[in-house]
Amino acid sequence: MKAGRLFLAVESGGTRTIASIFSDEGELLGYSIGGPSSHHVVGVARSEETLKAVISDCMASVGLKDYVFEIGCFGMASLDTPKDFEIISEMVKSMNIIKNPIIVGDHVTAYYTVTGGRPGIVVIAGTGSMGYGRVKDGVEARAGGWEWLVSDEGSAYDIARRALVYAVRSYDGLEEKTSLLDKFMEHFKASSFEEFIQKLYEDPRKHRIASLATIVATAAYEGDNVARKILKVAGKELGLLAFSVAKKLRIENDPIMVGCVGGVFRSGPIIFNSFKSFIRKKMPKATIMEPVFSAIEGAMFLCLKEAGIQLSENLMKKIRLQVRKLDH
Template identity: 25%
Template structure:
């Protein structure tokens, strides 16, 4: 925190499903403060007002509130359906911090684009807690595809990857599908190795007792009276209902956004060559590229920049596949976004008539979402 910097200041917030980031910039684009808070999207279990307040107070520190002349809050779920609640939460946090006026409220999609370019118009494809693509013009969404939340959309997001991974692991555990690295990796990531070992040990002991009980009565009378039925042990490992139920309890006991922590698990399994994980990764990239294809007609300018944003598109197999697909579709390679909170502050500067700093110039020390 560089509180000795002279104001005035602007504030930018990128409030996603799993993390809220806040920065304070001078009018020249120099970082004066930064803060973090928990996820703010109410659709995935976040407390919007509380998350905004936490990040805002930390970023401001002892900065003179009277020197803050504007701000932009990019909030996940702040589209037309959730905008009234997002605006109310933003104003509540702003005033609770002792600031005058009110911040502008946009979706986190708009600040994601601004985090990758100073151009006013272009395409952003994003995949973090949520996922989708949009054409942006001067901070406003011209057209969007997906970004509809974990329940009915967000295909290709970290949460979607997690949900697919859990589904694949459960299908293998109860015998509906073939084995995959995810059968072991998912429960270990969700429950921890000690719990998985304990459940596996209990299962093995139960199977051993069952085998001993059957050892002395493997020949039973047949249905016809004169024939017999010989019981044999299973050729394949029996399903593990205890482990499956433990996974279910963990998944449903946390907010949906928590599934996003399994995104790296799927990426690691795919990189190691697991066929099931590779299929999930391929489908994620396909969904994200379909989003781009859906909004591309609204772009107009074929030379406008394309920005990739979010944890899934920062690095890894999904990012590599989407980057390759975008390079094939456009005149130049896509740009990688920086801190979304800096993007929001850049929009605040633009709205006040000041030039936004190049995205790579301001480094808050932490990546968004």
């Protein structure tokens, strides 16, 4: 392969980090996964450390050392302010591995993953959540994604927080009985309610709380009524994000693509079915895409687009098949 015709794509999130190296023909050559690298979740120092480690592993897997890529795309979670962009730009610059870096929010790479750049809407639901869309003339809109204190409805964090509230209220006799409290106590190895509360507050960081969403999903599929309600509400909230974006762009009655990306959709059909039901009522002409768990494909598409390579259906399909074989 000629120098300058290899590309690097990176997805940085609050749960995990992915790096891929691929050719101008869409051949996936290297693929590495690591832990969280969102600077809002793990801090700037650890974010940089994780990004460098995952990229280094990916490069080593294809025998690249001291290589400088012509183009690399970084899809970053929580890239919301000029300060965020400054932090990430400095981080990428310090790596000295990319001539022309593309740095965008992960909502942009998620959008390209779902639509390939065509008009449409994507909803991202991982540790946090957000809706984003774009139309033909390049006009864009977003909803949500304003972090856990005031936003992130339908996200893993939101699901876990709601479940914790229900579990505690159930213990106090304020809500119906649920298996959630027993499951949380087992997870924390707590022998009493008081010990559970103590251990919960020992580390209330966002990604730790968000990780508890898998417990909620387990309870839901075991038949717990409260857990099922929480997942259904999450699906509706994610549908609301898509509908809000559609109204802002005035495309709620248009035949557009609506897709969803992120680990929350790994939890099974309850959330996605609730999401679909809401979209079908509010946006009857929309085509609802099956969930995708990673936005790395969109980062790859953006690299190729920046390099002047046409994003044909065959090329995008080739990339999608390779990535989804690894990320399922």
